[in-house]
Amino acid sequence: MGYILDLRKFVGHRPLIQVGSGIIVEDELGRVLLQLRADNHCWSYCGGSLEVDERVEDAARRELFEETGLVAESLELFGVYSGPELHYVYPNGDEVSNVDIVFLCRAFSGQLKRQEEEVDELRFFAADELPENLSPPIRPALMQWKKQKLEQTT
Numbered sequence: 376m377g378y379i380l381d382l383r384k385f386v387g388h389r390p391l392i393q394v395g396s397g398i399i400v401e402d403e404l405g406r407v408l409l410q411l412r413a414d415n416h417c418w419s420y421c422g423g424s425l426e427v428d429e430r431v432e433d434a435a436r437r438e439l440f441e442e443t444g445l446v447a448e449s450l451e452l453f454g455v456y457s458g459p460e461l462h463y464v465y466p467n468g469d470e471v472s473n474v475d476i477v478f479l480c481r482a483f484s485g486q487l488k489r490q491e492e493e494v495d496e497l498r499f500f501a502a503d504e505l506p507e508n509l510s511p512p513i514r515p516a517l518m519q520w521k522k523q524k525l526e527q528t529t
Contacts, residue, residue, distance in 0.1 A: 379424045383469060390462075393471040396435035397422030397513065399453060399520055400445065400480045405527075406499040407520065409506070410442055413495050414466050417510035420517065422475065431476045439480070443497055444488030450478040456515050463512045477516045502528075 382391060398421050400408040409418040423438040425431065436447045454477050461473035489497050500506065502524035509517060 378426050388468040388470055390470040390472055392474065393424055394431075394474045395422050395424045395476070396431045396438065397475050397477040397516060398435040398439050398447065398450070398480050399477060399516070400439065400443075400447075400483060402499055404499075404501075405524060406501050407505075407517070408443065408445075408497065408499050410489065410494045411496040411498075412510060413493050415510060416495070417508045418500075418506045419510035419513045420477075422477075422513075432478070435476075435478045435480075439483075440485075442490045442494055443485075445483045445485040447478075447480045448482035448484060450480055453477040453479040454516060454519065460515055461512045473512050475512065475516065479520075 379391065379393060400421065402408065407420065409420060411417070412419050421435075421439045421442045423434065425434045429437075432450055435450060439445055439447050456475045456477060457473065461475060462471070463473060464470045487497050489495070502521045505517070505521060
């Protein structure tokens, strides 16, 4: 988070192109792990901004561990998302145009432990039981995941 915070000192709340890694964690029952974000009180998969020279896979693993205490054993590229539907204004007024490189993780280890400053709750959800209040920037990727999961069961 250091790189973006450093940029904010110069640009204030003006829009930034923010490249991030997201990670959709799926348990053995096919449920997705979501976190209730402390900043916007919406549900989201784990993820965050890349640091300078950081590999996207490393950022996804780092964010997963920081936010949940879990270690990703394997990652599979799920998709790359960008465009107007990923434009977002954070509750503090910071504006971003996100480019989200999203990975799917089905093999992980560790014990769930939320990052208290950023995460109010961690919970697994079935594809047909996703909460209504999803964080807007993650909606396109999560809706694609949901569609694929529901197609697999029919």
